[in-house]
Amino acid sequence: MLGTSLHSHVVYAGDNGLPVGALLAVVFSSAVALLVGLWQRSALLSAATGVITYLLLGLFSLDLVSEVPLIVTGSSAEEQPPVVTAGVVWLFGQAVATVIAVLACARVLGRDRAAGTAA
Numbered sequence: 001m002l003g004t005s006l007h008s009h010v011v012y013a014g015d016n017g018l019p020v021g022a023l024l025a026v027v028f029s030s031a032v033a034l035l036v037g038l039w040q041r042s043a044l045l046s047a048a049t050g051v052i053t054y055l056l057l058g059l060f061s062l063d064l065v066s067e068v069p070l071i072v073t074g075s076s077a078e079e080q081p082p083v084v085t086a087g088v089v090w091l092f093g094q095a096v097a098t099v100i101a102v103l104a105c106a107r108v109l110g111r112d113r114a115a116g117t118a119a
Contacts, residue, residue, distance in 0.1 A: 003029050003053075004060055004070055007090035010082040017082025022089035029053055030097035037105035046105040050098025057091050 006028070009021025033053070037046025061071040073087045074080070 003090065004057070007071065007086050008083055010086055012082075017085065019082065019086035019089045022086040022093065025090050026093035026097045029094055030101045033098055033101035034105055037101065038108060041109060043102050043106040043109060047098065047102045050094065050101060054094045054098065057094055061087065061091055 003025035007019075007022040007025040009024075010017040011020045012018070029050070033046045033049040036049045037043050057071060061069050061073050063069045071087045071091055072083055073091055075084055
């Protein structure tokens with residue numbers, strides 16, 4: 001929920017909108033998935049956290065409750081507004097964030113296990 005509220009923040013550099021909020025939301029989501037995995041000492045739970053988040057984002061990108069979804073990933077305009085770019089970065093960046101969090105978690109936990117068996 002926090003990432004979805006953060007993702008639509010766009011910073012303008014001249015006429016160009018930069019999806020800074022979406023990038024921060026992806027980093028935050030990756031950090032939470034990594035935290036859960038390391039806290040529970042399981043890369044599988046890190047992956048589950050990312051998958052659950054991705055499923056929720058998928059629901060937020062549908063127009064189930066109102067005519068406009070919480071995460072906008074397209075419009076009928078010829079030129080897409082910056083909020084659409086932010087929505088795409090947030091939605092698909094979540095998949096990348098999950099993979100990165102799981103790989104980092106597995107590496108840290110593997111290194112800890114190797115250090116524990118050596119002692």
